[in-house]
Amino acid sequence: MKTAVIAIGGNAIIKETQKGTLGEQFQNVWEACDPIIDLMEAGYQVVLTHGNGPHVGNALIKNEKGKEEVPAYTMDACGAETQGLLGYVIKQSLENRLKERNIEKKLVSLVTQVVVSKEDEAFLHPTKPVGPFFSEEEAKRLEESMGYVMHEDSGRGYRRVVASPKPMDILEKDAVKDLANAGYLVIAAGGGGIPVVKNALGHHEGVEAVIDKDYASALLALEIDADLLVFLTGVEQVAINFVKENQESIALMDVATTKKHLSDGQFPKGSMGPMIEAALSFVETTGGEALITTMDALTRALKGETGTRMVKH
Numbered sequence: 001m002k003t004a005v006i007a008i009g010g011n012a013i014i015k016e017t018q019k020g021t022l023g024e025q026f027q028n029v030w031e032a033c034d035p036i037i038d039l040m041e042a043g044y045q046v047v048l049t050h051g052n053g054p055h056v057g058n059a060l061i062k063n064e065k066g067k068e069e070v071p072a073y074t075m076d077a078c079g080a081e082t083q084g085l086l087g088y089v090i091k092q093s094l095e096n097r098l099k100e101r102n103i104e105k106k107l108v109s110l111v112t113q114v115v116v117s118k119e120d121e122a123f124l125h126p127t128k129p130v131g132p133f134f135s136e137e138e139a140k141r142l143e144e145s146m147g148y149v150m151h152e153d154s155g156r157g158y159r160r161v162v163a164s165p166k167p168m169d170i171l172e173k174d175a176v177k178d179l180a181n182a183g184y185l186v187i188a189a190g191g192g193g194i195p196v197v198k199n200a201l202g203h204h205e206g207v208e209a210v211i212d213k214d215y216a217s218a219l220l221a222l223e224i225d226a227d228l229l230v231f232l233t234g235v236e237q238v239a240i241n242f243v244k245e246n247q248e249s250i251a252l253m254d255v256a257t258t259k260k261h262l263s264d265g266q267f268p269k270g271s272m273g274p275m276i277e278a279a280l281s282f283v284e285t286t287g288g289e290a291l292i293t294t295m296d297a298l299t300r301a302l303k304g305e306t307g308t309r310m311v312k313h
Helices: 022-041 053-065 075-100 136-146 173-181 213-223 255-263 273-286 298-302
Strands: 002-008 044-050 106-109 113-115 128-134 149-152 158-162 184-187 194-198 204-206 228-232 238-240 248-250 252-254 289-293 308-311
Touching: 002 022, 002 213, 022 044, 022 075, 022 298, 044 075, 044 173, 044 213, 053 075, 053 128, 075 106, 075 184, 075 194, 075 204, 128 136, 136 149, 136 158, 173 184, 173 213, 213 228, 213 273, 228 273, 252 255, 255 273, 255 308, 273 289, 273 308, 289 298
Parallel strands: 002 044, 002 228, 044 184, 106 184, 113 194, 228 289, 252 308
Antiparallel strands: 128 158, 149 158, 194 204, 238 248, 289 308
């Protein structure tokens, strides 16, 4: 049986216009269940990854609001906490929908650690904004008392920025592969995984960072020998010359064409760039395929009716 890794964006679980109540999250995930189950029905063993950007941001706001009452958690701990929560929401929603469709399937959610390098240049130049906004005075206090790096954010105040290092290895990759081969639908590498490094003793320890979920998903797909990597995002098809008069949607891209579009600046780093680069690395390394589309369009995209498919040649 073929294996597909499906990466769900965190903003699909808490939508932009929502407060992010638990009920809203369950409803959003419930609406996403059928396309995922349809992929299973099409003959794929499915491994799910997911974003957690809004959830980690909320966790950091709770840290700040409750700092006088309870100790604040570090970024890696917030990642672990939100992985557990989202694993619960996704797993329970899928289990219930599978029962309604009279499909028997075992599911498991894994808290997943992802190794990064202490030497990654991202630690010297943190760029990923996280958590709440602060005044300039509060930002200076946090820089002095906590050693945070604080940047002004689009006139809205100051936010902490942390490193976003590239993932090097997924510690639980063998467990993911074994469970998938045993017939489980596996939920793993949530939020890009919990970032860990090796210390002087060779032990793993968490670090204050955020791993891009697209890069982590591509690495997981590579490490478990997946055949298909699916990115579910906000656009049904990738486009070049985006929001211009000559905008053009793309149904199929090979590696050479993708590299040309990247070099031409068609996919900026602050937009589609990381997702395209992640898909490219998987396709070029494995010869497998990547598919980019929306959750709503996934079933049609699998039939070749929409979406953007990336192939090696």
